[in-house]
Amino acid sequence: MRDLDHRRLGRELGLFDTDPLMGAGLPYWLPDGAVVRHTLEEYVREAERAAGYRHVYSPVLGKRELYELSGHWDHYRDDMYPPMDVGGEQMLLRPSLCPHHALIFRSRTRSHRDLPFRMAELGGMYRSERSGVLGGLTRVRAIQLNDAHIFCTPDQAVEEAAGALGLISRAYADLGIRAARHRLSLPGGGGKYVADPALWRRATALLREVLEASGVPYEAVEGEAAFYGPKIDVQITDPAGRESTLSTVQIDFHQPESFGLRYTGPDGARYRPVMVHRSVIGSVERAVAHLLEEHGGAFPPWLAPLQLVVLPVGEEQEEHAHAVVREAVALGLRAEVSGRAEGSLGSRIRRSRLVPYQAVLGAREAEDGLLAVRLRDGRRPGVLPVAEFLRRVEGRVRARGTALWEPA
Numbered sequence: 001m002r003d004l005d006h007r008r009l010g011r012e013l014g015l016f017d018t019d020p021l022m023g024a025g026l027p028y029w030l031p032d033g034a035v036v037r038h039t040l041e042e043y044v045r046e047a048e049r050a051a052g053y054r055h056v057y058s059p060v061l062g063k064r065e066l067y068e069l070s071g072h073w074d075h076y077r078d079d080m081y082p083p084m085d086v087g088g089e090q091m092l093l094r095p096s097l098c099p100h101h102a103l104i105f106r107s108r109t110r111s112h113r114d115l116p117f118r119m120a121e122l123g124g125m126y127r128s129e130r131s132g133v134l135g136g137l138t139r140v141r142a143i144q145l146n147d148a149h150i151f152c153t154p155d156q157a158v159e160e161a162a163g164a165l166g167l168i169s170r171a172y173a174d175l176g177i178r179a180a181r182h183r184l185s186l187p188g189g190g191g192k193y194v195a196d197p198a199l200w201r202r203a204t205a206l207l208r209e210v211l212e213a214s215g216v217p218y219e220a221v222e223g224e225a226a227f228y229g230p231k232i233d234v235q236i237t238d239p240a241g242r243e244s245t246l247s248t249v250q251i252d253f254h255q256p257e258s259f260g261l262r263y264t265g266p267d268g269a270r271y272r273p274v275m276v277h278r279s280v281i282g283s284v285e286r287a288v289a290h291l292l293e294e295h296g297g298a299f300p301p302w303l304a305p306l307q308l309v310v311l312p313v314g315e316e317q318e319e320h321a322h323a324v325v326r327e328a329v330a331l332g333l334r335a336e337v338s339g340r341a342e343g344s345l346g347s348r349i350r351r352s353r354l355v356p357y358q359a360v361l362g363a364r365e366a367e368d369g370l371l372a373v374r375l376r377d378g379r380r381p382g383v384l385p386v387a388e389f390l391r392r393v394e395g396r397v398r399a400r401g402t403a404l405w406e407p408a
Contacts, residue, residue: 004239006292007136025134025141032305053120058100060124064090070099075227093126101149102259110263116152137289144284150276157274161210164278168247176402183233188223199253204230228254250277301356302397308335309352313362320366331394
């Protein structure tokens with residue numbers, strides 16, 4: 001069985017690494033890893049924009065009072081970093097983005113006409129993870145979270161949560177991710193949850209309605225809810241069979257009440273919105289770790305750090321190879337030349353085994369404006385004109401998904 005551990009793959013492919021001077025659980029991204037991360041983040045932003053989300057930025061610090069108000073200080077303190085004294089005020093690295101988004105919502109007068117208001121951010125947050133549980137990209141202390149909060153009327157909550165679940169499903173198809181199962185995460189015993197049984201029952205009933213309307217098989221599990229409300233967790237498994245949560249959808253009545261959120265109804269009265277928390281790919285770190293293991297480093301074409309390598313057979317074809325790469329880059333593709341100085345043609349092809357598209361350029365191809373095309377999966381579509389080949393590759397990348405090639 002192949003070793004698909006993302007930590008080994010990340011080092012081997014030059015995607016990310018760590019340094020003890022930076023600290024445990026604080027990986028840094030190398031150039032190819034940064035390409036994957038940036039492409040994934042832009043994909044999410046584009047999908048969110050198309051679904052009607054508005055993007056914001058919010059600071060990674062907040063006063064202790066903010067997290068007391070949200071409930072994080074009382075119910076989540078063990079996972080937070082200790083306060084820092086800044087000018088006589090206690091400041092905290094945020095463990096979550098939702099309190100900041102609640103403040104942004106309440107910063108303006110809102111009408112029922114503004115709802116649903118879909119607010120999204122790819123933002124940093126920090127969790128004080130114990131050293132013993134840290135590992136690669138799956139458990140880190142500095143997290144880049146794909147987060148969003150939908151502020152809506154109670155009547156809109158089911159439709160909005162179901163729409164978020166559909167957004168997750170489409171992203172998984174484009175990324176080549178398979179959901180292992182859907183879990184309805186409910187509260188358990190102990191004092192880690194906010195105490196309001198009526199709101200818990202109401203939120204749980206709405207999430208069951210979302211799951212049943214979406215036709216998604218699920219199982220309810222106690223003890224896995226967020227401290228402020230139940231949630232739908234989309235579970236994934238790694239090659240060793242270990243299960244984790246990648247994406248979530250939550251319905252929250254607690255924080256709108258804690259922050260005193262209001263909107264003006266059609267009758268002029270003031271009403272409390274519902275807050276739907278939603279994350280399509282969860283943390284960028286965990287998403288990349290799972291994609292590495294799911295695909296063995298052979299990312300879908302649109303996500304691959306290098307999408308096309310042009311392989312001149314001899315030095316005489318290298319100038320032409322660079323011209324092909326310039327055309328590819330002008331189309332938005334990530335392309336490079338692997339020339340004779342890097343070894344024999346066979347060794348260069350083997351070294352490029354994870355690159356989706358390989359184009360061999362011999363004397364005859366250079367003379368006739370052609371490329372001998374090889375795909376990562378071993379298929380050989382044949383000899384194609386440069387313009388046609390680049391057009392088809394650009395089309396596959398633009399279409400996203402996992403397919404390498406489509407019939408002409």
